[in-house]
Amino acid sequence: MTEVRTRFAPSPTGFMHLGGVRTALYNYLFAKKMGGKFILRIEDTDQERYVEGATDVIYDTLKGCGMNWDEGPDVGGDWGPYVQSERKNLYMPYAKQLVEKGAAYYCFCTECELKERRAQAEARGEVFKYDKKCLGLSKEEVQAKLDAGLPYVIRLNCPTEGESSYDDVVFGHISFPNSDLDDMVLMKADGMPTYNFANVIDDHLMGITHVMRGMEYLSSTPKYNLLYNAFGWEIPQYIHLTTVMRDATHKLSKRDGDAYYSDFIGKGYLKEALINYLALVGWNPGTDQEFFTMDELIDAFDIHRLNNSPGIFDVNKLDWMNSQYIQKLDPDKYLAMATPWFEKVLAGKNIDYRRLAQLMQSRTDIFSRIPEKIAFLAQMPDYDTAIFFNKKQKSDVDVAREVLPKLLPVLEGIQDWTEANIHDTVMAQIPAWGKKNGAVLWPMRIAISGQESTPGGAFEIAYLLGKDETIRRIRASMEKLG
RNA sequence: GGCCCCGUGGUCAAGCGGCCUAAGACACCGCCCUUUCACGGCGGUAACCCGGGUUCGAGUCCCGGCGGGGUCACCA
Numbered sequence: 001m002t003e004v005r006t007r008f009a010p011s012p013t014g015f016m017h018l019g020g021v022r023t024a025l026y027n028y029l030f031a032k033k034m035g036g037k038f039i040l041r042i043e044d045t046d047q048e049r050y051v052e053g054a055t056d057v058i059y060d061t062l063k064g065c066g067m068n069w070d071e072g073p074d075v076g077g078d079w080g081p082y083v084q085s086e087r088k089n090l091y092m093p094y095a096k097q098l099v100e101k102g103a104a105y106y107c108f109c110t111e112c113e114l115k116e117r118r119a120q121a122e123a124r125g126e127v128f129k130y131d132k133k134c135l136g137l138s139k140e141e142v143q144a145k146l147d148a149g150l151p152y153v154i155r156l157n158c159p160t161e162g163e164s165s166y167d168d169v170v171f172g173h174i175s176f177p178n179s180d181l182d183d184m185v186l187m188k189a190d191g192m193p194t195y196n197f198a199n200v201i202d203d204h205l206m207g208i209t210h211v212m213r214g215m216e217y218l219s220s221t222p223k224y225n226l227l228y229n230a231f232g233w234e235i236p237q238y239i240h241l242t243t244v245m246r247d248a249t250h251k252l253s254k255r256d257g258d259a260y261y262s263d264f265i266g267k268g269y270l271k272e273a274l275i276n277y278l279a280l281v282g283w284n285p286g287t288d289q290e291f292f293t294m295d296e297l298i299d300a301f302d303i304h305r306l307n308n309s310p311g312i313f314d315v316n317k318l319d320w321m322n323s324q325y326i327q328k329l330d331p332d333k334y335l336a337m338a339t340p341w342f343e344k345v346l347a348g349k350n351i352d353y354r355r356l357a358q359l360m361q362s363r364t365d366i367f368s369r370i371p372e373k374i375a376f377l378a379q380m381p382d383y384d385t386a387i388f389f390n391k392k393q394k395s396d397v398d399v400a401r402e403v404l405p406k407l408l409p410v411l412e413g414i415q416d417w418t419e420a421n422i423h424d425t426v427m428a429q430i431p432a433w434g435k436k437n438g439a440v441l442w443p444m445r446i447a448i449s450g451q452e453s454t455p456g457g458a459f460e461i462a463y464l465l466g467k468d469e470t471i472r473r474i475r476a477s478m479e480k481l482g
Numbered sequence: 483g484g485c486c487c488c489g490u491g492g493u494c495a496a497g498c499g500g501c502c503u504a505a506g507a508c509a510c511c512g513c514c515c516u517u518u519c520a521c522g523g524c525g526g527u528a529a530c531c532c533g534g535g536u537u538c539g540a541g542u543c544c545c546g547g548c549g550g551g552g553u554c555a556c557c558a
Contacts, residue, residue, distance in 0.1 A: 011557090011558050013558090043558065044558095045557095045558075107556095114556085127483075128554085129554085151556095155556095171487065174486070175486090176485070177485075180484075180554080182555095184555090184556095188556040190556080192556090194555090194556070194558090215551090216552060216553070217553095218487065218553080219485070219487085219552075219553045220554095242487090242551090248549095248550065249550065249551080280494065280495085282494095284495060284496075286496075287496095288496090288506050290494095307495085308487080308488065309487090309551095310487095310550085310551065310552095311493090311494065312494075313493095313494095314494060316493070316508060316509055317493070317494065317508040318508095319508090320508055323520095323521095327521075360520095363520045363521080393518080436517095438518090439517095440517080441517035444517085445517070445518065449518090451519090452518065452519080453519035453520085455519070455520070456518090456519085456520095457518065458517060458518085459517085
């Protein structure tokens, strides 16, 4: 059995779309699972779209996620170069070979003419298909035009009758009427190959055995097969992947800021969580396991369990999964990762980040939501005294008016402001006041946080705030209550 | 519009003719834990797009409808 070789062939746009990351992932997983090779090829034939540093985005994303390629632009390999623009002189001979075989032909119709004919067809309510006008040119006519230096393209000569079919690993048997096939351009007038053509040549030359790509190529695959057949090359296994959707009718899009890998990393998602979640949109292991390391994914991956219906990217579930990953983080690692987010609102304040981190770790789903949760530590929010009311804790505004003044001297009396001391000192007083714990602690926490819910209870918050600030806030709240 | 693909709860999904009065997970709701929230534990609501077939038997196979997506470039 020959070695499995898969490839990920992105064009460098400067961004990595999540759908692309998933395509790369599946290609990687399958290659590794089969003990084969994962190849990275940069498809940059469109010079107009060139973006500075765009290939680095691809490299960094893949490497960051642990998808290391066996062959590619930077690591080399036996079938290079792996950047399409560096292979541009390689395609024309193949196109000419096809012309000689009668599988392709020169076409001298200008873009302008075609546009016109397309418009006419549209006006008649028809689907425009190249009419093979130039196929009728005699060898001499073609040569004459060539000699005259007329610009030309080379088109694939598609059959017009019968049907083409192939078997896709995820979609099964697919067939198309040949009458729908358009004679696609192989070589452009500028001498560059079209994406479709270069793709087939490169895949073959690089020995790709399994082509895994988005399902938007489902309907152009018959034409790819025509090329393989014309050359007498072996057709690879096709594995078309469904689209990752934002909702039932929309793809993940740039516009909504929910399409790029970098968007998510910037928002504070862990790449491990993102990869783990992405792997599960469109594929499942057939077991109830849903947490996977990259190695576990490789082990569990099976192309036959790829789904054939599009999946919606559920940010909700991603958030949950991310929070699970965060909880499992080593506390020191969490502290290190959370600190920049703490700094956003607490810079300059004297706060025990280590303790804050302990309190926040189980309350963090994505890092970017940390600031809003701890902003009250930096500045006392303006709050509605109605929140002193809590039925279960037997607290209300009146209870707060009664309890806060008692609490103040007790707090002021604490010399060593440790969490344990605050806890023990206050708890020791409560029985004497004839109150339930909640009736004291609820007002206390509200008084110093101004929020109904906080990360941590009254003692933790008081400790974090420090003695002076705690006292100051208790006083301010007493004043507010009148 | 032609052609192609898809159609199980709000979402991801298991299911490959009888084990389905249909798993599991997220979300949601309730209870427990608890000085709030979160975490954790327990429980609950909720689905086979519709209509015809085939079959002793259909979520599972076939056809049609409907719905959604994709594709129809000298873009990739």
